[in-house]
Every structure is written in structure tokens, then in C-alpha cells.
Amino acid sequence: MSVPETQPTVLVLTALPLEYAAIRAHVEKRKELVHPDGTRVEKGQLPGMAWHVALAELGMGAERAAALTAQLINWLHPEAVLFVGVAGSLKDDVGIGDVVVGTQVYEIHGGKQTPEGFLVRPKALPGSHALEQAARSAVRDMPDVRAHFMPIATGDVVLADAESEIAAFIRRSYNDAGAIEMEGSGALQAAHLNGQVNALVIRGISDRADAGKRDADAAGSQELAARQAAAVTVAVLHKHRPRQDSSVPSDSEEGPHRRGDGGATYGGDHVDFRGGTFYGTVIGKQSGPQR
Template identity: 30%
Template sequence: MKKIGIIGAMQIEIDLVLEKMVVFEESRIAGFPFYTGLLNEKEIVLTLCGVGKVNSAACTQILIDKFNINYIINTGIAGSLNEEVGISDIVISTDVTHHDVRKAQMKNLFPFQETFIASEELRNLAIKVCEFKNLKYHTGRIVSGECFVEDNMIKGNLVKDYSPACVEMEGSSVGHVSFINDIPFLILRCISDNADENASEAYTDFEEFAGNQSASVVFEMIKII
């Protein structure tokens, strides 16, 4: 049976999945909690990585090394970087990259990738779920960095440089670590804000809804994976 790793950065991003899991074992490694059990009769390891790329990279590597994961899904919330991507919409990753690392460095230094390509199999499953649930969704690039974007100038530069659908703080490192370990991955986000001067207020209003919306897609994906 395939074993699926599910990663969220914040408690609100994993609560729905955790509530629906049958947990057999809870362990803690390097401060990260790992919940092993069943979800929709599939073997699952659910973990909470904390905010930021360093945390998510470390947690992803532990998930791979200690739990023999076959797939990784990173669920959570993000800020929109595209006028067509609205609050509460779902973004399904085609690829991910670090927006705070120079493109030349990404290309010329290990692992020699400007972006990390998400699993087509997992992406198609997410699309199928969104269409079944009649959710508005988008496929596209997700960019990550070690900051919460709430500035129109920064937002404009990200749009110009990367043409992304959304921005957040963990997905690219999950994709990076998955890539170097040859593990299929998907980054799934629900939009909580527009990554502008009103981002903090919108985030506060929509974070719980967005976290649950993204997790609900993951829950349905597990049924058919």
C-alpha cells in the first residue's frame, strides 16, 4: 500500500485531516509532531512543520527518511499574485520555486533546477476533486520565501519575475526536498489574501476558512489516490 505524507505549516491547516484520521501512533522528531494512521483506508503520516522554508525542508526530509513516504502533499493557505486568482480559490501547483534565491543560483548550483515540477498524477487528482466539489481552482506556479508578502511593490516584482499564481512560505522547500529524494509531490493552497497592503487583515478574516478548504481537497484526494 502506498504511504502518503501530508504536511501543513500551521495547526489550522491540518486540523480537518487530523480530526478525520484514525491515528495509530504519535511521535515527535526534532520538535515536529508526526501522526501515523489511516485516512479513507489509506496509510497516512500527517505532520506540522511550522512556518518558513527551513522548517518545512527539515520536516520533509524527516518524513521521507523515517516514514518511507511514497507521495507528499503540502496543504495550506497563500496570497494571490494573479488578478484572476481570488480569495477562497484553490491553487494547484504545476511547479514551485524560491523567490528569495537568485535564478542563476537555482540554475547553476545543486540541484540545478530553476523550478521543481509537481506530480502530474497528484495534480490531476486535485483537479478532479475540485471539479467534483464545484470549487474554483487554478493550476500554476507557486513561489515561496521567508517573508509574509503584504507590499504592492514586492508583489509587483514577484509577478514580473515569476508569473506565479500565488505566494507563501513553505511550498518551494517541500518541492525542493521532494525532488532531490525523487518523491512525487503536490503543493495545494487556498487563497486567504491578495499579498498587498490589506493582506494582514484579509488573512486574519479568511485563514481558518482557507486552511479548511485546502484540507478538504486533500481529504477527498486521499479517497481516490
């Protein structure tokens, strides 16, 4: 097994080959790494960015996504995880080719069946605030992308009938969801359970989750949706900096400041320990001649 280098890494996950291809087209200097259990990633660079990107095609399903995402997080230690691909629209105003950024992700199958009916027990995980903010900023400069920031529903079902019982259930129980897909909740759950890993689901709309799905797919809607989602993902990573690259806001442009676990901020001639604790000797700086 190749050992991943120590460098700022973002893990970009897909379920389908066409989703993988759309992201892969943006990544240069790729090399393949193989986990001892056989999971393969391609690791490369996005031009003009500090990020190194690890790409993985995981296959379909939330449980599979959760298990493999956890495996890859523990192996590659990424700072961020993005699940990127296509989805079906659940809203009339979310059209084919639009992109839905998941403010939160619902797992739609949780509940209890009783004689009175199915009682929903909602499970929801929020997307990363930092990544969502980066996405909001990025899409302002993307006139060819119509983006929506709203919840996404995850279920082990391909929805191709808007009048079906499951479609009515989603409208009734998760009525603010803008898209439905099959892996997002698994990936977010894995990121949540593995510590401070920013995670976000970005989906391009390839169909309206109705009887027209087959015709839409045949017309190339999946490829279009995958390209749009990939373009937004790359734009997000242009905005969202690796941790060691983050800077302290100020009225003037300053170089990067680094913040350690103790809360220290380093920059110029000073070390600011406000909000942190320092154990050690402090040596002051003299203003006069030194020897």
C-alpha cells in the first residue's frame, strides 16, 4: 500500500462512473493509491490550489457510502469530504441542470410502523457551515449555474414516479427537501463520527424524479448534471482554504496566520494567546540594540 503524503487533502466521492469522470476532468498529476482492503483512489492536484484531491468512486447506497467514507477518512485524513453527483428534483422550481447544495441531509427511512400508520423519526445531518458559505460565495460568480441551498433527501430508492406512495411520503414528511439521492446521508454520517471533518453534498439535477426520468437520462441530462455539480465543487475548493492557509480577517491584506490547538495566532513579531493557554517561558523583544 502506498502511504499518503502529509498535505492538505480533500476527499471527493462519487457513486457513478459519469460522476467520477466529471470531477476527474479537473484534476491533474493523478496517481492511484490502493487501501489494504482494496478501495482505490486517485490523488492529484487542482490547478492553482493548495488542495490535493483524492477521488473515489464508491458505488450506490448510503450504507456502502458510510462504510467506505469512514475507511477513507481514517486512511487519508482529509480536511474536507464532498459527495458529488446527480440527483432527482423534488421541487417544481429546481430544474434539470440546476445544482442543489445540501444545507442538511435527511435519511428518509427512519421511523416506526404502527397500526395507526408509519410514524416518522427524522434523521438529519447539517452540511458544513464553512463549505456551505464557500459554495454561496462561489456560485455568485457562476452565471451558467443555477444553484439552490436546501435540504437533500437520501433513500435507498430510485424515484421515477412522482405519484407513488414513497413520493407522497417524502412530500408529507420532508417537504423542504429539494432533491433525492442515495448516498449523502451515509457520507455525512461517516464524516460526523470521524471528528472535525467538514462535509457537504453537492448534487446536479438530472431528472424530476418522475416517469420522465428515462427520457431525461437518454437525452444526456446525467452528464450535464454531473458537469454542473463538478464545476461547483471546484469553485467551492477555490474559496475554501486548507486550515494552515486560513488568514485572520483585517482591513488590510496580510499574509497567512496559523492557529494552533492552543488558540495561538502567529504573525509578524507577536504571538497572540488570547483564547488559549501557554505553558513555557516567554522571552520579550527588546526595542534597543541587541547583542
